[in-house]
Amino acid sequence: MCLLLDRLLYVCLAPIVHLQGLKESTINSYVSAMIRQLGLEQYADQPAGGYSGGNKRKLSLGIALVGNPPIVFLDEPSTGMDPGSRRFMWDLLASTMVCLF
16 A cells, blocks of 8 residues: 555655656656556545545555566455446456466
8 A cells, every 4th residue: 555645646656656667757657547547537636545445455556566567466455345446456457467377
């Protein structure tokens, strides 16, 4: 989860994206695309600490997916999510990860 819950969404994601080695000029567009992909556009100007549980989980998933990792370990990522959010999350994972099983 974002350690900066009193910060705006961009401020949570940008440092993580920067640590992945992306060029400074591409960070803004990468973070904006990630916010759209996570379906969090309407919350981007609100502190992350005020998000619902489902949106906090989306943010955590987004952080986990920064840099297109080859593998992601998730511990009960959809616990407490409503069915629509749960389906959205699993669809996002299916579209970004390759299943080897």
